[in-house]
Amino acid sequence: AQTVTQSQPEMSVQEAETVTLSCTYDTSESDYYLFWYKQPPSRQMILVIRQEAYKQQNATENRFSVNFQKAAKSFSLKISDSQLGDAAMYFCAYRRAGNQFYFGTGTSLTVIP
């Protein structure tokens, strides 16, 4: 079965600094998608970024970027120029074609003013 591991239950970052959240996954598939979701205190799950496994280029969305290492099955999220609004729980997720999503246990990010 696929598993997604987030080894950092909590992280903190100074406002305007950069932080990296870690995620590893286990799969025998070669074709899949990876996602990072953000859940602020409002509890709404918001997609931050996604990565297609067949693409070598790392995905980027404004201040958010990923470091996708397919061989190592690693998918970390980098947040640059951290803002107070980035404070939230962040979930890493894996999905194979037309299949269910597997979520990690989440990393709680605190942004220090």
Next chain:
Amino acid sequence: DAGVIQSPRHEVTEMGQEVTLRCKLISGHNSLFWYRQTMMRGLELLIYFNNNVPIDDSGMPEDRFSAKMPNASFSTLKIQPSEPRDSAVYFCASSRGVGHTEAFFGQGTRLTVV
């Protein structure tokens, strides 16, 4: 385009009562997921449907839980009878089944069973 819509947002009920949670999918989506979120267990997949057909219900805790998709755009999750340990936030999410697109989540229903 409206997102995934869940109702109610909050539900408080007494132990033993029946609870029904509702979810309206995004138009054009054909995969539907029900998740439960608690502090202890995180996000747990309860069941998911493709084209109205339940594909995997192995996450449904027990017979007290049931989920249906009476049509392509609507789903219900029913708990009967409810117990205090069912207290959690229940999320519904939808996606396009073809390919590997992301899931779009509703705002969740916070259920409290007293």
